[in-house]
Structures are given as structure tokens and as C-alpha cells.
Amino acid sequence: MPNTPNIAIVGAGLIGRMLAVNLSESRQVTLFDKDDRQGSRSAAHLAAAMLAPLAESADSSRIVMQMGQRSLALWPSLLKKLHQPVFFQQNGSLILAYEQDHGNLVDFGHRIKGEMGKDYTNLTSGQLAELEPELARQPHTFKHVLWLPEEAQLDNRELLESLAKTLEDRNVVWHPNTEVSIENRQVVFDGQRRSFDWVIDCRGLGAKNQIVQTKPGKHKLRGVRGEVVRLYAPEVNLNRPVRLMHPRYPIYIAPKTNHRFVVGATQIETEDQRQPTVRSALELLSACFSVHKGFAEAEILEIKSGLRPAFENNEPKIRVDGTLIQVNGLFRHGYLLAPAIAEQCVALIDSTLPKPPLFELLIEFTENHHD
Numbered sequence: 001m002p003n004t005p006n007i008a009i010v011g012a013g014l015i016g017r018m019l020a021v022n023l024s025e026s027r028q029v030t031l032f033d034k035d036d037r038q039g040s041r042s043a044a045h046l047a048a049a050m051l052a053p054l055a056e057s058a059d060s061s062r063i064v065m066q067m068g069q070r071s072l073a074l075w076p077s078l079l080k081k082l083h084q085p086v087f088f089q090q091n092g093s094l095i096l097a098y099e100q101d102h103g104n105l106v107d108f109g110h111r112i113k114g115e116m117g118k119d120y121t122n123l124t125s126g127q128l129a130e131l132e133p134e135l136a137r138q139p140h141t142f143k144h145v146l147w148l149p150e151e152a153q154l155d156n157r158e159l160l161e162s163l164a165k166t167l168e169d170r171n172v173v174w175h176p177n178t179e180v181s182i183e184n185r186q187v188v189f190d191g192q193r194r195s196f197d198w199v200i201d202c203r204g205l206g207a208k209n210q211i212v213q214t215k216p217g218k219h220k221l222r223g224v225r226g227e228v229v230r231l232y233a234p235e236v237n238l239n240r241p242v243r244l245m246h247p248r249y250p251i252y253i254a255p256k257t258n259h260r261f262v263v264g265a266t267q268i269e270t271e272d273q274r275q276p277t278v279r280s281a282l283e284l285l286s287a288c289f290s291v292h293k294g295f296a297e298a299e300i301l302e303i304k305s306g307l308r309p310a311f312e313n314n315e316p317k318i319r320v321d322g323t324l325i326q327v328n329g330l331f332r333h334g335y336l337l338a339p340a341i342a343e344q345c346v347a348l349i350d351s352t353l354p355k356p357p358l359f360e361l362l363i364e365f366t367e368n369h370h371d
């Protein structure tokens, strides 16, 4: 592709791969990552990949909800571009609460209507039985259930693999197992220093010490620990992700294909990278068993911990410093927000494109930036 912008993307986790697929349609893209092609150590590899803008709004801001809704509209066409199918399901989410936690569910409903300006439905037990017959038959029946019909989920590992395959088929140059630093907007690796028309820093928490300051003293990146269990439960049939509204164990159970379930996730303010603790495993598994007794005989396929990259306000940011773009702070919403964030980055690089919704809210320029 002669005379097309030459772009380096540093970090091939979630947003790096998504951007590479979006940009490589008409530009030369080179991808770098310190990890293998599976991205086994990225936050992206661990995630449950729920696409739940309203369910997440219990603890996240209006802008995250709005961008999440934008992304929900973009996911289907994006997945169609990929060279391998990815499990994607838009069957809604259910939020369950035990009798003693009913007040929390009511508050959450008020937040959805009042602050987010959206709607939801309270399900009767008959309606729950139609949507999730096995939940309605549990000894501990849920009398308080909230239904968010538009929410979705996908299979994160299938997505990562399909993005990689698409990039491979397009002959995008990919340097795996290559640790990179970015100095003076150049890519420095293996004793080399290379210049590109644009450098996009998608290193997640790996960029912690190299985030540019748009305002002095702002924008500290931190890691927020999360632990997740993957189960094989042939005795459980759920048709959509289910969340438990609980003051201490706010878990979700996301059913993937072939009776595989992702149960998560703890959220702990620490950058501790040890394996999951006994306390967290007990919390996740007992809460999951309390929702559906069929999990008693489930096989534990995996239990892992990881760190989510987050800024102080838990909102993502795209920072622009000349020809360096830093995309970070996706926190617990990377899958929820990735298509909308990628759309904004593409519009930044190609100034002939119309500005997508919420562009001004997400993008920050450094003080010395010149277009």
C-alpha cells in the first residue's frame, strides 16, 4: 500500500487487535506485543466479555453506558468482517436479588431510570420460568428479577483468535514476544528504534509509567484485580448472563457454548498478581451454587486472576500527543466499549471521516499537541 500512513500498534491485547483490524483495511499496520499470539497474559484473555451497558451502570458512569450502547450497535457488523465465526449472543441479562437484598435492586432500577434515562422490566415468576426455566425451579426461587433485554455477550478467546487470524490473512506484520518502549513517539525494541506516521499505545497496564500527561499530575493508571472461574456444567442450562445483586458477592454467570460458564468477577483495589485466593474462590463458587444447584457437579476448568487497567474515574481515555495516541483505562469495560473506542481512533487518524458520537468526551490532546 504505497503512500498510505504507516501505523505502529504497541500491544495486541483487546484494543490493539481491534484497532489493527479496523485500520489494516486501508493502511499499513505493524503490531508489537510482549506476549504470544494468543495474548495469554492480557486482561483480554481473562475477561468474561459481557456486553452489558445497563447492568454495568450500577457502578459506572453515564458515558460508559452511552458508549456501551454505541458499541452494541457496532459489534455485529464488526464480527462479520472477521475470518472466523465468534460466539455472540444478544439475549439480554437478568439481575437477581434475594429477599434481603431487594432494596438494592430497587435502588438499581431507580438509577437506570433516573440517572441513565433507560428502562427495564421487573419479571414475574411466570415470566422468569419462560426465560430461564431452570432458575424458576431452584429451591430458592427468586422473587425479584430485573430484565435488561438488549444486553449481549461474546466469547473472548474466540474473538482474540479470530482477530489474529484476520490480521494474519491480511499479512499484517506482527512481532510477538517483543517488549517495546515508546520514546519520543518512536518504537524502541530489540536495540532498534523505528519511526512511524502514527504510534498507537495499547499496552494496557504495561503503559503504566509512560502515560502522557494532558494536565500535570492527572491520569494515573492503576491495576484493579479480578478473579474468574471457568466451569463445565452439563447439568446447567442458562440462556443468557445472570447477575446476582448482592452486597458482598455481586457475581455474574455467563453461559458460553457447550455448557461452559464464566463466573466472575472479584474487584479488588490492589495490583497483587498472585493466583486467586481461597476467599475469592469460595465467594465466587458459593454464590454461583446458591443461584443454581446444578453447579455442584460442575468441573472447574480454570481459575485465574488478572489486572484491569483503570484511570482514577474508571473511564477510558484516548490521549493524543502529536503522532502518538494512547488508548487506555478500559477497566472492566474493554469488550463493552472496544468498537466505539476503535471507531473514535480511526476518525482521529482519518480527519476526513465524520466525528462519531461522544468524540469530544473521550479524546484529550496534550497542551503541546498540534494537529
Ligand SMILES: Cc1cc2nc3c(=O)[nH]c(=O)nc-3n(C[C@H](O)[C@H](O)[C@H](O)COP(=O)(O)OP(=O)(O)OC[C@H]3O[C@@H](n4cnc5c(N)ncnc54)[C@H](O)[C@@H]3O)c2cc1C
Pocket: 010, 011, 012, 013, 014, 015, 016, 032, 033, 034, 035, 039, 041, 042, 043, 044, 045, 046, 047, 048, 049, 050, 051, 178, 179, 180, 181, 202, 203, 204, 205, 206, 207, 225, 226, 227, 228, 264, 265, 306, 307, 308, 309, 327, 328, 329, 330, 331, 332, 333, 334, 335, 336, 337
Ligand atoms: C477478571 C476480568 C473480567 C473482565 N470481564 C469483562 C467483561 O465481562 N466485559 C468487558 O467489557 N470487559 C471485561 N474485562 C475488561 C477487559 O478485559 C479489559 O478492559 C481489556 O482487556 C483492556 O484491553 P487492553 O487492550 O487495554 O489491555 P490488555 O487486554 O491487557 O492488552 C494489553 C496488551 O499489551 C501488551 N503489552 C503490555 N506491555 C507491553 C510492552 N511493553 N511491549 C509490548 N506489549 C506490551 C500485553 O502483552 C497485552 O497483550 C474484564 C477484565 C478482567 C481482568
